[in-house]
Amino acid sequence: MSTTTFTAAPAAPVRRLGQARVAYLLLWAFLLVNLVILQVMFAHPSRPVPNTLTGIGRFLGLHLGFVMALQLLLIGRVPFLERRIGMDKLTNWHRWTGFAIFWLVVLHPTFVMLGYAQLDRISFFAEIPNLAKQMPVLLGMIAAVLIGVMAFTSVRMARRRMSYETWHAIHLVVYVVIVLSVIHQIYEGASFANSDVTKAYWWGLWAFAVGSLLTNRLFVPLVRNLRHRLRVVAVVPETDNAVSVYIAGNRLDRLRARPGQFFWWRFPGHNSWWQVNPWSLSAAPDGRTLRLTAKAIGSTSAGLRQLPVGTRVYAEGPYGALTTAGRTRENTLLIAGGIGITPIRALLEDPELTGDVVVLYRARTPADAVLIGELRNLVQARGARLHLLTGRTADGSQPFSPESLRGLVPDIAERDVYLCGPAAMATTVQRSLRALRVPARQRHVEAFRLGV
Template sequence: MAGNRSQEPSLTVTHRAATPLAPRRPRPVRAWWRDVCGLTAWFSVLFVLALWVSGRGVQDLAADPLTSLGRLTGLVSADLLLLQVLLMARIPWAERGYGQDELARRHRMVGFGSVTLVLAHITLISLGYAATDHSGLLREVWDLVTTYPGMLLATAATAALVLVAATSMRAARRKLRYESWHLLHLYAYLGVGLALPHQLWTGADFTASPVATVFWWTAYGLAVGALLVWRVAVPIVSNLRHRLVVDRVVHEAPGVVSVYLRGRDPGRLPVAAGQFFVWRFLDGPGFTRGHPFSLSAAPNGVHLRITAKNLGEGSARLARLRPGTRALFEGPYGRLGSVRSGPKVTLIAAGIGITPLRALLEAMPYRPGDAVLLYRAGSPGDVVFRRELDAIAAQRGVHLAYLYGRRSRARTSWLPDRYRGASDAHVLRHLVPDIAEHDIYVCGPEAWTAAVVASARAAGVARSRIHTESFAW
């Protein structure tokens, strides 16, 4: 393939020269981590179904089908609600086994499922009780809410969960700032907490047998414990140990800044190129809201570097940071750089999506000629790290192509409009003739990433060789 080369002066990449200690590498991803996590989740759902069966759920279907199905939907919704919490608890084995993107998708899917079943539970139980008591539906609902123990709290829990589900829908997320969405999303934890008293006080299936009681208390304990350990304790310990601060802020391109961070023994952070942290900078109001930013350079034991484009409040404030500002972090997260099938790699980025891929290009092992970088940008002025990318390409034998121009509005494509005469798969095979032998790493906006994945699949790349990280939330 003929790669484009910049004629700008070369920038020597010496990221290992000043390293006093080789950066600590994360533990490798074990193939069985993903299987164990998935099987555990399915086992919990099947166990809940077994509890319903053992509690005469099947027999009661004939006598009172509405109430029996209401019990079942309530049990399954409670289990899915706890699984939803665990999916975002930052459990290392799940994070490394699935990756943040897939966990977020599953979290959203399980969340919608749990809320749907909660509403079905409320409807079926209300209809069943109303039929048994020979009363009106609205009167029965009022009696349930006002007279049964814990039902007022359960009603508040349902309202919180419905709010979270509504604001997680794609149309709503497009209209909300990330900061507002993240704040509203925290109500899910409130919903889980408020639902517990109702389940213990009036949920006969939760206390019907010692086995059921042990299961539900264990499930709640694991969910709360996972949050306290990996969302609270581990970040506190890491921040107290490493004490990261802003070293300097560099303007890379219009609206794009890099922040270099230093601290105590950063080489002992188990982070790899391609991963990201959730950052909070103690620079004034709003510091409590975390923002995910990938490393844009390979960890070198001296500095960490993140780079962002001004796309919102969180990324815009990076440009205003001053040296010495304390940085709090959670992570590292993500598995983009820890999955690989063969020696050849192709990295495909759009805009600011170059940040994790630039770090991967620097850190990944590959032979000259075995790595390709395709960088999609509107114009040469939109390219970030141009000199660094050209220098890495020259030193390591990377085939580098910048794909400039507007995307076609007439079709769904990740390529510039000048390629509209050919299919995306045909162009990809032209740019990388042996693309089917490559692991592909993609980072960019969600719809653009989906178009890249579709063209790679059409070009013969196995799904297991395509690794993505999108900007969706």
């Protein structure tokens, strides 16, 4: 382990912001209000339930419609949520909501077909082609199969066997699923035809979810990119497998990007339109240029070295809650693993990051430590401390155990902790932070997880 130590800068008062708490409260209120509405709908159906089995199927179908609309909001990159809750938590919720959709998709038609099979006095399997003759039901069945494919590719074992680009392309099917599901609900859903009030509810819910998606992922990015006209101005290799891309444009200060945030990046003309990657800013935005630094993991990141100067850039953002806006303490601990150093390095340039700052940077070898020269200059300039933690875990190196963290930063429970790195490392660090009784409000995390 290599360690560089400097004297800390003077501490300054910290603003205590409740932005994340407000976002959580609004989300819970949204969930509870809609769940109450669903129960009222189920209690007052538009037509009688033929039997208990179809009643269970209808109940599950009601909740399936709502959860799918909720999923659209989670993948809609709503700035209010992205900048207060953060990509890490939203991606995790998106994943679990996806599995909830999968099970509802399995159980909803199963109970409906069991109920109708009982009414028609035929077998369950004979009822499937019988119902499939109705076009709305067939569309629902197709949507169910597509959801099954997406669920399978989201299983950890399957994800490890495919590139990020392949996984992302498969999950674009979600938009086809939404269209098929809405058509199925309009023509087949009992609750949709219940009354004018229920129709207004479902149309309003879908309009809100789809409108948020189109606004935040299409219209706003289009307007911003037309305004700023982003272009690649320099491509600089940092290590054998890492590269920095400098991007310039018009009036970049109007993006209001903050150190620690990220954008979703596309390079039209160099990559396919659907290839998009979330890369953090690796330097504090100065209003004139933006810089991203990426490690060659997938085909898109590996191809950044061949980006010609002048290449057009299409960016969505800024997103992310890994900023000083959520600070609660005067002193700070910054933890990074691998290429997760990029937002941490940008945070070191944030003038709002005051007080005593300690940086823990985990890399396999010193040669793998991206931007290490810049880090040393920054910590020296601001009087911070840097610990470069190298070695393999398989060789017994456990730099993020509770004992190791307490040894490196004895007052860790009195600091805000910012963490960015691979999911496995983030899980280990968070487990240690809980063991060291670092309050949740002091933990600011962004892990590398797949997201659409």
